[in-house]
Amino acid sequence: MDAHLMLALAEGCGPGLVAALLDPDADPRHVLAEPPRDLPPAALRRLRSPDLARRAADVRAAAKRFGLGVWTPDEGGYPSRLLPMPLRPLVLFALGGAGAVTATRRAVAVVGSRTPTPYGIAATRDFASALAAAGVVIWSGLAYGIDAAAHEAALTAGTPTVAVVAGGLDEIQPAGHCGLAHRIVAAGGTVLSESPPGLRPQRGHFPRRNRILACAVEAVLVVEAGLRSGALHTARHAVDAGVPVFAVPGPYTSARSRGCHDLVAEGAQIAVEPSTLLRALSVEVALRRADGAGLLASADELAVLTHLAGGPRPIDLVQREAGLDPRRFLTTLLHLLEQRRVQRLPGDLLAATIG
16 A cells, blocks of 8 residues: 555645644554544545545556656655654655765755845855865755756756755756756756646645755755745744754845845854855865865865965965954964965965865
């Protein structure tokens, strides 16, 4: 019996009711065989419908036809970070493998406006590129704007990325990002949806998508968001789940940054540079040398190296831009000099070592 899928397809029961039936130790087969007597009559009829098993089989067949995985909490590649989540998805449909969604991979959701400013796009690229270069898997929603910029930055960095969409995976929406979705999969990433094949995205599906994004990661980064942005819903789902939220500040005149400023006022951590998140996640960064060998760098070292990417800079300016106090900066600098990753130049300049 395909119990999780059947419960997910039992329209009219509602996710809240289904979650109430499925405590962590409950067996969904028992819920279907003996539904609680106090359920509304309409819910009982749907759970007892003889068509439910047939519909589940049809959905399984459609998923196979489109090359989709069907993941439930007790099988497949279901993300383990979602297991303790309230109203966890009973089923996820997946395009691509499970390697990018495993709990052993560091993960950050990057979300924001569908109509960002050039500042927002640049900030997204900076943050997502640095995170992906550190091996962090970027999760986002495949939408236009910030989402797409985050996925593209991860792909450019050569790190898998995960997209969570609202509609069925047989017809990727938005249609303009079908190619992006397939590039994500080709690069070892995954596209996920709670909706079965054939179900087009509707307004009510997006909040459910957002809660998955919020709970499947270790942190949520909001880059640009207006006061009514769906990215704020993702952030607030994260707060409810105990997931840290970071927000990139913007110009006080920009309506697209007001949601970020509200999040900071509500307690989100302000993100002024990628090393803010890397330090919070205690991520060590693998820097790639010209000979292909990997070198580990701490978040403090990455902060220094990031500010040397454009060429030699005055030492005191690098310290201020890296956000390190003098003692931490000196310790970091000495380590980088010992490993020959940076070099001192005349005029109190500092430069990254090439090769």
